[in-house]
Amino acid sequence: MRMNIDLANGLTKEQEEMIRQAKEMPVIYDEDCPPLSEQELREFKCADRIRGGNEIQQTVILHLSPQALHKAELLGADSPSVLSRLLERALNNKDMVEDCL
Template sequence: MKKDAKLTDSEREALKKAKSMPVIYDDDSPEMTPEMEQAFIAARKKKPFSKEPLTLYVSRTTIEKAKSLVGDYIAILGHLLDQAVTEYKAM
């Protein structure tokens, strides 16, 4: 969702309806136990999530190629940049 995006009336209604629905847990998405929660907290403390915003000027061709891939093209470009820097440092 874009930062300045406005929800439509039907989207607002769908969110309101979804908010009142019960959460359904299954094998793929089980209810979190206190032990699971502590494991997540410990993992995050061990390896904190941190990214720094960066502005890059990229050719239109590169943007079009990235957008043609399935998924979030900005995340894909970020991942590719991370890989490139890692490989460059290894040289």
């Protein structure tokens, strides 16, 4: 099941209940998503570190213009991950950083 939720307007009671129920549902493994062994989980973490990932991510609050928010919403359900990668690339681009100062 997939649902778009507008967090700017807050959650409805129905949405809160759906999220609560989803949290309580058991994980169901299948051939596309088998359970991982402890060794596989360790390797997965190692691969993330090699790619430059961190084990601990910090949550930050950003204020976006209405135009930027609209464009971000168009990125779809994975928009936070896309925005994170965009910000990472922008911060690694010295010219872009200087243009924004």
